[in-house]
Amino acid sequence: xxxxxxxxxxxxxxxMLLRILVSMIVLAVAAFxxxxxxxxxxxxxxxxxxxxxxxxxxIESFTGFDASPFGRGITGFVVSxxxxxxxxxxxxxxxxxxxxxxxxxxxIGIINMIIPGRSxx
Numbered sequence: 577x578x579x580x581x582x583x584x585x586x587x588x589x590x591x592m593l594l595r596i597l598v599s600m601i602v603l604a605v606a607a608f609x610x611x612x613x614x615x616x617x618x619x620x621x622x623x624x625x626x627x628x629x630x631x632x633x634x635i636e637s638f639t640g641f642d643a644s645p646f647g648r649g650i651t652g653f654v655v656s657x658x659x660x661x662x663x664x665x666x667x668x669x670x671x672x673x674x675x676x677x678x679x680x681x682x683x684i685g686i687i688n689m690i691i692p693g694r695s696x697x
Contacts, residue, residue, distance in 0.1 A: 599625035602691065606683040612676025613660070620669025627663045635659070656681040 600621050607615045615621045635641060635655065657677040664672035672680065 596622070596625050596629065598691065599629060602684055602687050603628070605687055606680045610676060610679045610683050612673040613664075613680045614671045616669040616671070620667055623667045624663050624670045627667050628659055631659050631662060653681055653685065656684065660684075 603615060603624055604621055607613050607621075615624060641652075641655065657674070657680070660680050661672055661674055661677035664670045664677065
C-alpha cells in the first residue's frame with residue numbers, strides 16, 4: 577500500500593497527461609458501448625477524465641481504498657459505479673443513469689483488463 581502512495585506522489589506532468597489521455601480513450605469507448613451513458617464532445621470527455629481521476633484520488637487518499645472495478649471485488653465495482661454516476665452529476669455533457677453507471681463500470685473493468693497499466697478508476 578505504501579508503495580502505491582509513493583508511486584502516485586511521484587507522478588510527472590507527462591505521466592499525468594498520459595493517464596488523462598488513456599482515461600479519455602477508455603471513457604470514450606465505454607460511453608460508445610454502454611447504454612444509458614453518453615458523453616457529448618471532447619471537453620466533457622476531458623473534464624470527466626479529470627473528475628474521475630480527482631474523485632478516485634480523494635477516495636484512495638482518505639480511505640486507502642483503490643476503486644478499480646475488478647480490483648476490489650463487488651465493493652470496488654460499486655464504488656466505481658458511484659464515481660461514474662457522481663461524475664455525471666458534476667460534469668455538464670456527461671449523461672448517465674445509475675444503471676448506465678453500473679454498466680459503464682463493468683465495461684471499464686473489462687477495458688482495464690485489456691489495456692496494460694492503471695488507467696481509469
